[in-house]
Amino acid sequence: MTVAISCGEPAGIGPEIAVRAWEVLREDVPMLWIGDPTHLPDGAKFEVVAQPEDAASVSRNALPVLARDFGTPRVPGVADPAHAVGVISSIQTAVQLTMTGRCAAMTTAPIHKKALADGANFSFPGHTEFLAALAGNQKVVMMLASEQLRVVPATIHIALKDVPAQFTPEVLSDTVRITARGLIQNFGIREPRIAIAGLNPHAGEGGKMGTEELQWMNATVDALRAEGFNLRGPMPPDTMFHAAARQTYDAAICAYHDQALIPIKTIDFDNGVNVTLGLPFIRTSPDHGTAFDIAGTGKANPSSMIAAIRMAHKMAQASHRQG
Structure with missing residues (x-):
């Protein structure tokens, strides 16, 4: 079950953390890096492969690379x-390989949206929206996940x-349905328990x-409970993320960005x-950016890259078991 890795922004830390992730995971997770091999760090042990199917036999000894010439x-x-153009093509190739089953999952390295906009008129707010468009404008949700939350x-x-104004009954309902389906299909949780955070203090x-x-x-x-979803809430947001509370649910749905991301980045910053x-x-x-500095x-x-590749592989295995 090979994990395709898009190169992300070459000037960022993407190339180097991909190599270091391979060094840690090479015995356990077959992977395929898609990008310009000249952008990999000096001394990186890699091997250019002609086909994605060749990656599994190479991955234990070298980072398999599906080579693309970025020109500079x-x-x-x-x-x-x-x-x-090369960065965008890397993402598109990873999507195509994953959708056709030639790779089991994909992990994306961080991109720099301004560089993509300047060089290729990239108009999407980020990866998530671009991937949704490539998949046919699917409704998607962003989950931040670690072993703890x-x-x-x-x-x-x-x-x-x-x-x-934008957090509506339809948005909450769609988010619950997509999250529950993902927990079942991709995480192997048969009867997911979902906590709903209130929008306001003390709910x-x-x-x-x-x-x-x-x-x-x-x-x-x-209404969602009546459909069969196992839900708690709306819960007071300030009391639902301590250790004992986290044991009562498999995922928490929050109303807005910081309500969700502050807890997980506080609890497990490096492995989200x-x-x-x-x-x-x-x-x-x-769960980080290009880190140009x-x-x-x-x-x-x-x-985080190691955790992302490992999680993609585990999700692929869980999906395979689901049939």
Whole structure:
């Protein structure tokens, strides 16, 4: 079950953490890096393969590379818009290989959206929206996952003032359904338990601190329970992430970005993994950016990339068991 790895922004830490992840996982996870091999760190042990199917036999001894010529060298810390077409092609190739079953899952290295916009008129807010478009404009949700916590923000990269208008019964319902399906299909959890965070402090405290819970959240959660989903909430957000509370659910759905990401980044900053649920293929990513300030210095921590590749492989195995 080979995991395809898109190269991400060449000037960032993506190439070096891919190599370091291979060094850790090479005995356990077959992988295929898609990019320009001249962008890999000096001394990296890699082997160019002609076909994705060749990766499994190579991966224990060298990082298998599906080579693409980006035209110009990598300068760590300095994004080159000339690489944009190659970066986008790397993502598209990983998607195509995964959707056709030639690879079992994909992991994406961080991209630099400005470089992609400058070099290729890339107009998507990020990976998630681009992947959804490549999959046929699927409804998707972003999950941040580690061994200790899984969280899903129902709204993502919007201003806090816009959350109440965009966090709607339809959005919450879609998020619950996609999350539950992902937990079953990709994580092998037969009867997932999902906690719903209230929008307001103390989940509104009976309307004293906000009324969304009373106006529509309680009724929406009740309707979803009637469909058979095992849900808790709306719960007070400030009391649902301590250790004992986390044992009572398999994933927490939150109303907005920071409500979800602050807990997981506090609890397990180095090992958090970005998972896109709702796609017709498995996609994970390290939960960090390009880190231009340390690119090429050897200081990059590969833990999140290692966790992302390992999780993609485990999700592929769980999906295979589901049939």
